[in-house]
Amino acid sequence: MLPRSLFLIFCLFCLWGGICIPQYTPHTIIPVYTYRVVHTYPHDPSAFTQGLVYEKADTLIEGTGLYGQSTLRRINLRTGTILDIHPLPPPYFGEGVTLYKDTIIQVTYKEHTAFVYDKETFEQIGTFTYDTEGWGVTFDGTSIIMSDGSATLYFFDPCTFEKVKTLSVYDDNGPVTLLNELEFIKGEIYANIWLTDRIACISPHSGAVIAWIDLEGLLPEPFQETADVLNGIAYDAQKNRLFVTGKFWPYLYEIELVPPDSVGSPPDSPRTLIEFII
Numbered sequence: 001m002l003p004r005s006l007f008l009i010f011c012l013f014c015l016w017g018g019i020c021i022p023q024y025t026p027h028t029i030i031p032v033y034t035y036r037v038v039h040t041y042p043h044d045p046s047a048f049t050q051g052l053v054y055e056k057a058d059t060l061i062e063g064t065g066l067y068g069q070s071t072l073r074r075i076n077l078r079t080g081t082i083l084d085i086h087p088l089p090p091p092y093f094g095e096g097v098t099l100y101k102d103t104i105i106q107v108t109y110k111e112h113t114a115f116v117y118d119k120e121t122f123e124q125i126g127t128f129t130y131d132t133e134g135w136g137v138t139f140d141g142t143s144i145i146m147s148d149g150s151a152t153l154y155f156f157d158p159c160t161f162e163k164v165k166t167l168s169v170y171d172d173n174g175p176v177t178l179l180n181e182l183e184f185i186k187g188e189i190y191a192n193i194w195l196t197d198r199i200a201c202i203s204p205h206s207g208a209v210i211a212w213i214d215l216e217g218l219l220p221e222p223f224q225e226t227a228d229v230l231n232g233i234a235y236d237a238q239k240n241r242l243f244v245t246g247k248f249w250p251y252l253y254e255i256e257l258v259p260p261d262s263v264g265s266p267p268d269s270p271r272t273l274i275e276f277i278i
């Protein structure tokens with residue numbers, strides 16, 4: 001066996017040379033966080049939520065889906081009131097939304113089209129196209145990041161909308177598919193996994209899932225029959241508030257993450273390969 005110091009030097013050499021080292025071993029345990037509800041807010045139960053992003057001063061931008069029912073809306077966090085709404089024409093099924101400078105970007109499901117709106121007026125000021133389906137979208141400060149329901153995330157230049165790279169997402173069981181609504185939070189990409197109560201916390205550098213958030217039971221059982229799945233993550237960076245909701249959910253929740261017993265702190269920074277090794 002290599003001495004520890006030599007092994008680390010070997011790893012650094014491999015990284016420098018671009019050799020891929022699997023990050024997960026049979027002994028890797030990905031922490032699973034649970035949650036504590038901080039506040040419960042009203043949410044339009046007719047909203048088929050496909051995208052959610054915090055704007056400012058207790059307002060959020062929400063994108064809703066379904067053909068003939070898709071909208072872009074500005075909502076009041078505390079009351080759930082719709083402050084502004086823009087319907088999408090029937091050929092378009094609205095999906096994720098994100099903010100970029102003074103604009104809102106809304107992607108669509110199978111129409112290969114993203115709409116660019118003026119953030120204040122909701123006036124459509126541009127479009128761009130992409131090859132895949134559009135599911136979730138977020139902005140990491142450099143790139144627009146989009147999911148398409150696969151295990152791949154797509155990074156676009158926010159000015160030219162050229163695709164600049166892709167990222168394969170995986171955990172200790174292999175590719176993680178059905179990546180849906182996204183939010184970039186403190187250096188990590190959070191992604192709803194469609195049809196589950198789970199959110200993956202993804203390293204934007206490696207694509208590795210570095211933590212899971214299990215939101216099972218967040219929506220009380222009586223509402224689960226009429227509601228659809230968890231979908232919608234928003235983050236208020238100024239006040240460090242995390243919000244989640246779902247399709248046809250009557251509530252929008254501010255939650256805090258609760259670490260598993262074996263882990264001492266929330267996943268607030270990406271883990272590096274060396275940290276995995278050590």
Ligand SMILES: [Ca+2]
Nearest residue numbers: 052182183233
């Ligand atoms: Ca989001």
